[in-house]
Amino acid sequence: MSDAWIIVTEEKQVAALVAAAKGLGGKITAIAVGPRALADAAAIAGPDEVKWVDAKGIPVEAYAGSVARLVAAALPKVVVASGTVEGRVLAGATAARLGAAVIPGGLKLSALGDRTVVERADLDGRVVETIEAAGPVVTFYAGDDVASEGFAAVPVEPVGTDAAADILVEKTEPAAGAGAGINQAAVVVSVGRGLKKKDDLAIVHDLANALGAEIGCSMPVADDLGWVEKERYVGRSGQHIAPQLYIAIGIRGAPQHLEGIRDAKVVVGINNDPDAPIFKFADYGIVGDLYDVIPALQAALGK
Amino acid sequence: MKTVIVYKWARNAEDAVVRNDGTVDWRNAKMTAGEDDFAALEAAKAIAEGDELIGLTIGDGDASWALARGVLQTISVTDASNLTDNASTAAIIVAAMRQIGGVDAVVIGDSEEYAGVPVALAGQLGWPAIAHVSSASAVDGRVQVVRKQGSSEQTISIAAPAVIAVSAASPEKKTPGMKEQLAARKRPVTKLTLAAIGAASDDKVSSKGTRLPETAAARIFDGDPAAAAEQLVAALRGEGVL
Amino acid sequence: MAGEEAGEIDFDVIVIGGGVAGAVCAYQLARAGKQVVLIERGEQPGSKNLSGGVFYCRVMEQVFPNFVDDAPIERRITRNVLSFLNPTSHFNIDYWDQRLAEPVNAVTVLRARLDAWLSEKCEEAGVMVMSGVRVDSLLFEGDQVVGVKAGEDELHAHVVVAADGVNSFIAQGAGIRAKEAPQSLAVGVKSVIGLPRTVIEDRFNLTGDNGVAYAVVGDCTQAVAGGGFLYTNKESVSVGVVLRLDDLEAKGLTSSEVHDHFLQHPAIAPLLRDGELREYGCHLTIENGPRMVSHDVTRPGLIIIGDAAGFTLNTGLTIRGMDLAAGSGIAAAKTIVRALELGSYGQQAMDDYRNQLDATFVGADMKTYARAPEFLEVPRMYKEYGLLLADIFHDIYNHDTTPRKHIAATAFGAFKRSKMKLFTTIGDVLKGVRAL
Ligand SMILES: Cc1cc2nc3c(=O)[nH]c(=O)nc-3n(C[C@H](O)[C@H](O)[C@H](O)COP(=O)(O)OP(=O)(O)OC[C@H]3O[C@@H](n4cnc5c(N)ncnc54)[C@H](O)[C@@H]3O)c2cc1C
Ligand SMILES: Cc1cc2nc3c(=O)[nH]c(=O)nc-3n(C[C@H](O)[C@H](O)[C@H](O)COP(=O)(O)OP(=O)(O)OC[C@H]3O[C@@H](n4cnc5c(N)ncnc54)[C@H](O)[C@@H]3O)c2cc1C
Ligand SMILES: Nc1ncnc2c1ncn2[C@@H]1O[C@H](COP(=O)(O)O)[C@@H](O)[C@H]1O
Numbered sequence: 001m002s003d004a005w006i007i008v009t010e011e012k013q014v015a016a017l018v019a020a021a022k023g024l025g026g027k028i029t030a031i032a033v034g035p036r037a038l039a040d041a042a043a044i045a046g047p048d049e050v051k052w053v054d055a056k057g058i059p060v061e062a063y064a065g066s067v068a069r070l071v072a073a074a075l076p077k078v079v080v081a082s083g084t085v086e087g088r089v090l091a092g093a094t095a096a097r098l099g100a101a102v103i104p105g106g107l108k109l110s111a112l113g114d115r116t117v118v119e120r121a122d123l124d125g126r127v128v129e130t131i132e133a134a135g136p137v138v139t140f141y142a143g144d145d146v147a148s149e150g151f152a153a154v155p156v157e158p159v160g161t162d163a164a165a166d167i168l169v170e171k172t173e174p175a176a177g178a179g180a181g182i183n184q185a186a187v188v189v190s191v192g193r194g195l196k197k198k199d200d201l202a203i204v205h206d207l208a209n210a211l212g213a214e215i216g217c218s219m220p221v222a223d224d225l226g227w228v229e230k231e232r233y234v235g236r237s238g239q240h241i242a243p244q245l246y247i248a249i250g251i252r253g254a255p256q257h258l259e260g261i262r263d264a265k266v267v268v269g270i271n272n273d274p275d276a277p278i279f280k281f282a283d284y285g286i287v288g289d290l291y292d293v294i295p296a297l298q299a300a301l302g303k
Numbered sequence: 304m305k306t307v308i309v310y311k312w313a314r315n316a317e318d319a320v321v322r323n324d325g326t327v328d329w330r331n332a333k334m335t336a337g338e339d340d341f342a343a344l345e346a347a348k349a350i351a352e353g354d355e356l357i358g359l360t361i362g363d364g365d366a367s368w369a370l371a372r373g374v375l376q377t378i379s380v381t382d383a384s385n386l387t388d389n390a391s392t393a394a395i396i397v398a399a400m401r402q403i404g405g406v407d408a409v410v411i412g413d414s415e416e417y418a419g420v421p422v423a424l425a426g427q428l429g430w431p432a433i434a435h436v437s438s439a440s441a442v443d444g445r446v447q448v449v450r451k452q453g454s455s456e457q458t459i460s461i462a463a464p465a466v467i468a469v470s471a472a473s474p475e476k477k478t479p480g481m482k483e484q485l486a487a488r489k490r491p492v493t494k495l496t497l498a499a500i501g502a503a504s505d506d507k508v509s510s511k512g513t514r515l516p517e518t519a520a521a522r523i524f525d526g527d528p529a530a531a532a533e534q535l536v537a538a539l540r541g542e543g544v545l
Numbered sequence: 546m547a548g549e550e551a552g553e554i555d556f557d558v559i560v561i562g563g564g565v566a567g568a569v570c571a572y573q574l575a576r577a578g579k580q581v582v583l584i585e586r587g588e589q590p591g592s593k594n595l596s597g598g599v600f601y602c603r604v605m606e607q608v609f610p611n612f613v614d615d616a617p618i619e620r621r622i623t624r625n626v627l628s629f630l631n632p633t634s635h636f637n638i639d640y641w642d643q644r645l646a647e648p649v650n651a652v653t654v655l656r657a658r659l660d661a662w663l664s665e666k667c668e669e670a671g672v673m674v675m676s677g678v679r680v681d682s683l684l685f686e687g688d689q690v691v692g693v694k695a696g697e698d699e700l701h702a703h704v705v706v707a708a709d710g711v712n713s714f715i716a717q718g719a720g721i722r723a724k725e726a727p728q729s730l731a732v733g734v735k736s737v738i739g740l741p742r743t744v745i746e747d748r749f750n751l752t753g754d755n756g757v758a759y760a761v762v763g764d765c766t767q768a769v770a771g772g773g774f775l776y777t778n779k780e781s782v783s784v785g786v787v788l789r790l791d792d793l794e795a796k797g798l799t800s801s802e803v804h805d806h807f808l809q810h811p812a813i814a815p816l817l818r819d820g821e822l823r824e825y826g827c828h829l830t831i832e833n834g835p836r837m838v839s840h841d842v843t844r845p846g847l848i849i850i851g852d853a854a855g856f857t858l859n860t861g862l863t864i865r866g867m868d869l870a871a872g873s874g875i876a877a878a879k880t881i882v883r884a885l886e887l888g889s890y891g892q893q894a895m896d897d898y899r900n901q902l903d904a905t906f907v908g909a910d911m912k913t914y915a916r917a918p919e920f921l922e923v924p925r926m927y928k929e930y931g932l933l934l935a936d937i938f939h940d941i942y943n944h945d946t947t948p949r950k951h952i953a954a955t956a957f958g959a960f961k962r963s964k965m966k967l968f969t970t971i972g973d974v975l976k977g978v979r980a981l
Pocket of ligand 1: 217220221234236237238249256257270271289290474
């Protein structure tokens with residue numbers, strides 16, 4: 001049994017962070033850095049207590065020193081943060097203060113005597129590695145989101161901070177393609193380098209029309225080939241989307257691409273290579289030539 | 304600004320083969336720089352603005368990687384090994400940076416695999432950090448960075464000294480040509496040992512092995528395309544997504 | 546450095562292509578104290594290379610005295626299986642000999658690892674390895690080759706070595722080679738299938754680092770001229786087909802179809818069962834090396850080695866390219882060291898390369914096997930003989946309650962049914978004996 005702190009910088013994964021920390025069997029303290037609403041969301045996610053740092057509209061990273069001091073004073077054995085850009089910075093500062101090991105990719109935590117066991121995703125999620133630590137550990141959570149079980153709210157305690165670091169947001173603009181239809185679409189039909197020539201996009205458009213879907217693509221189709229607008233490519237450096245249905249046609253399933261569809265509900269892969277990594281990620285797949293499969297899908301949809 | 308570009312030189316994870324029993328075969332994995340590192344180097348050049356720019360790598364990093372991309376001097380900590388604990392890796396970088404001294408900005412690739420290194424580094428230096436940066440420059444003695452956050456793009460200004468972790472948006476488009484590689488040969492490489500910088504190379508954690516994740520495999524329909532398509536459509540209707 | 550255009554020289558020698566040929570040549574030159582650059586277009590040497598993978602590696606002992614112990618080899622081949630494959634039967638000649646292990650005669654290799662190791666050795670010896678650079682063309686002064694051009698950049702040297710593989714755009718660009726005729730070329734398609742070490746050892750009856758090489762003819766290629774191969778590595782099996790381009794086209798098949806058919810053949814599939822695909826690739830190789838090598842292999846200031854020159858022997862049972870690549874690299878290095886000492890790099894100095902080749906197994910073997918391609922053009926090789934052998938043995942083992950005959954009579958019966966003419970067969974046998 002060990003006590004844990006969780007560092008909360010966005011509402012999205014709060015419940016999952018708490019659930020992961022529960023594996024340790026000890027007391028869980030959440031420290032929320034951001035607006036009051038964030039602290040309130042943490043309060044009903046199941047921790048034993050919540051501390052709140054009011055970020056007052058400046059970048060959360062500016063409070064790294066304060067958060068580190070607060071958390072380290074409690075000498076927790078484990079600190080869990082989400083793997084977001086801000087969460088990581090706060091956790092890194094905390095780890096330095098605690099003299100803790102830092103392990104990205106955390107999925108599952110448990111205590112083994114006085115040691116901590118972290119199961120973490122490695123090699124782009126292709127394996128799970130089991131790591132044991134004798135001393136304190138800081139990990140970034142990389143598992144699935146879980147639905148909050150609706151716990152009773154615990155009190156939120158505002159905490160004072162040291163002077164914030166000198167970080168200012170000078171400008172915020174919508175990112176390229178933020179308004180593109182693909183971001184709101186319920187169904188996205190996405191095409192990769194499996195397509196042989198630009199003219200063949202016609203059959204992809206036909207399928208998208210039949211499904212009422214928006215067109216997406218992998219990066220090379222937009223970037224190197226220029227067959228589809230740049231605003232429509234999906235992935236790490238393109239759009240991050242959360243459609244109900246994502247159909248990846250002739251897309252290998254490179255980790256950078258998959259990053260963009262982590263929040264999609266149902267993923268379908270269509271690829272003529274049965275070993276394509278997309279089939280490890282997708283919920284459904286058809287192994288076959290897209291030039292055979294697309295017309296067949298059209299026909300099946302008409303039935 | 305006096306800037307350090309930290310680049311990693313490690314076995315390419317994409318080449319690692321995962322066996323059926325979940326163990327990993329690294330034998331065919333080639334050593335490469337991190338996929339974000341070239342973008343980090345571009346940002347570092349912009350921040351240095353012609354001031355001193357020093358390449359730093361730990362382990363058996365190839366100095367010519369940085370030198371051929373326009374860095375004039377590099378340091379490598381030759382006897383450091385590849386560690387699981389990202390904080391231990393960061394500690395070695397910190398020790399090397401103390402040797403360099405007077406650094407205003409350290410720029411490093413923000414790799415998914417070693418997502419803890421830049422932030423642990425900032426923590427140990429006690430410097431502010433910004434991660435997932437796409438480009439950077441120096442403006443009036445401060446570092447200005449651009450990063451994508453959700454559906455918006457932020458321009459952030461941060462006082463030096465600072466740690467800037469950069470993510471590449473695409474593969475490197477142009478690799479160094481013959482003249483650049485030749486020039487790299489003539490530039491100085493300083494080799495340091497852990498003992499010389501007063502650092503240790505020990506993991507605070509131990510790996511107990513790897514296994515396959517227990518994700519449910521995709522339901523695959525193969526064989527006749529018409530039949531497969533019909534089965535898929537039926538399944539998707541069952542899921543309520545059509 | 547004694548150069549005609551001293552001052553402009555960046556290196557004594559520029560070697561284009563980091564395959565076996567280029568690496569061995571560059572290494573030998575650096576060991577002789579010469580300034581050498583090895584230019585490879587891949588991100589790393591070996592990253593783009595593909596071989597079936599049996600390396601007749603005795604020649605490497607001349608370069609690296611402990612080659613077999615030091616290099617990343619996979620297995621030592623002590624068992625050779627020649628397999629005649631028919632749709633529902635196979636006839637195997639299985640030759641196992643522990644003597645093949647000591648001294649080591651042939652080993653399996655994976656090129657990504659071997660080439661990376663060779664390039665490391667080159668760097669240790671002082672070669673500058675430039676990766677990620679594609680040489681576009683040669684630089685000439687009159688008819689003398691004086692360097693190379695890549696993108697905007699130019700490098701100058703006394704001698705340039707073209708080791709850029711089977712397509713050798715360098716040799717083509719220099720007007721030495723025309724685009725090769727399809728009947729001189731074959732396409733190889735290969736998969737590497739991962740299997741646990743213990744499974745490989747049990748399945749192929751192997752112990753320790755010993756390995757087996759299968760050469761397969763017949764139904765594996767769906768009657769396209771060519772053959773199949775299967776070689777064991779430590780934790781994987783390299784398996785694939787090599788198909789003559791012109792015949793493939795004539796039969797209207799694609800190389801990947803033939804490859805897939807081979808891997809799914811009932812005689813092959815069980816050997817690969819439960820394996821995982823690790824690599825898949827396609828590469829040209831040389832069908833008729835002796836014909837290709839009949840063109841020039843030098844120009845003033847230029848020497849062509851390895852596949853770029855045509856040094857590959859396809860005997861039907863084995864493809865030998867890597868050992869000849871190494872041998873030609875050694876011969877070229879000797880010529881160049883001499884030329885550098887004399888300070889003369891004209892045609893006459895380069896011509897010494899032919900003598901150096903003739904003094905080694907490379908020159909001799911290219912002559913010995915000059916007729917092999919002709920023998921391999923015999924279409925019966927790819928179908929009828931396998932069926933005939935299977936029929937003979939079917940008659941021997943198929944105890945269908947008819948009275949038994951002597952083997953000779955059985956064979957003759959099967960032969961008569963096969964509709965092959967006795968004289969054609971004798972002709973083929975003689976051709977084979979003379980060619981191989
Ligand atoms: C820093 C960085 C950032 C990146 N960011 C992104 C990003 O945001 N988004 C992104 O997409 N990529 C990104 N990439 C690129 C990524 O690594 C891959 O290279 C890219 O996603 C591959 O695109 P693809 O799958 O379309 O092409 P390929 O990898 O070429 O795959 C094509 C697939 O089509 C299949 N296929 C071929 N023919 C057929 C057929 N007839 N029928 C069916 N299937 C067929 C093949 O089997 C193969 O699986 C990034 C890379 C880097 C280094
Ligand atoms: C399917 C198959 C099976 C085979 N099986 C065997 C076997 O079992 N045993 C055997 O001994 N041989 C085998 N071979 C033949 C063997 O692979 C070749 O003979 C051998 O690789 C030749 O070596 P090389 O160094 O001449 O050329 P390569 O290995 O082809 O190397 C040429 C190098 O030059 C580089 N290059 C090309 N152009 C440029 C340029 N413009 N600028 C810079 N770099 C360039 C390439 O990237 C490459 O690294 C097989 C071949 C195939 C295709
Ligand atoms: N380590 C070995 N590697 C290859 N062949 C072997 C080995 N040991 C024995 N053999 C021979 O391989 C042949 C095939 O064996 P079997 O599969 O038992 O029919 C027999 O002649 C064995 O003697």
